[in-house]
Amino acid sequence: MGPILNAMVAMGGIGLALSVVLGIASKVFYVYVDPKVVAVDECLPGANCGGCGYAGCSDCAVAMVAGEAPPNACKAGGDDVTEAVAAVLGVSADAAERDIVNIFCKGTHSAAERKYNYKGVSDCRAGVLLSGGDKSCTYGCLGLGTCVTNCPFGALTMGEDGLPVVNEKLCTGCGTCVDICPRHIPRLIKESQKVATLCSSHDGGKIVKAICNVGCLGCGKCKKACPEKAIIIDKFLAIVDGDKCTGCGECFEKCPTGIIQSLVVT
16 A cells, blocks of 8 residues: 555645645736626627727727727627616716618629629639629629628628628628628618618729619719708719718619619618
């Protein structure tokens, strides 16, 4: 029994020594964490989507406690998270207007011309490297679904017409799809915006007519028809000012391609 007892004593001694070392290390390398930061972090959804502008939920919690970010900084959480964070911080829960994504292209398979048949990797970032993409319109959606596969909330699906479809109930406005699209087709807009020109092309009308049936021609008819002066023409593209637009619909009737549309769900 001597050797066994010696081994047990040795193991016990090693264990005791390591316990002492770990105890000392925990004191020497201790990093203080504000309990309020922990409490705020627990209120956040943990999606780490980056929609708040910080690297993740933990960084956002630190910024909220420090007063560098408002209680409604979390895009993914909504009003419930804002109220919970505000309660922890002891401040007013001012809910910001919700941002949602819309797809600023209507160039479906049948509406837009293509230069060639792309057979490569199903990723828009790869597709755009080959002669700028297979779409004749250099501003149009490539339809390879990069925004869909990278949406952390499953708010995007690919439609049969080759364009992404947004589920507004699932969209949190995190902006992941906006950042990852090489042509910036998904864009964040205020939920209250009533009208938008769902096109991204800055080509002249003659070029647009030749390659897309639904592109903005930059003709300015919508601008002239708008009683609120809510539309400007920027490099052949009609841009709607959501703050001025009342959704009267005068521009819809004048648009020759029907690309300026109502965003109000009826």
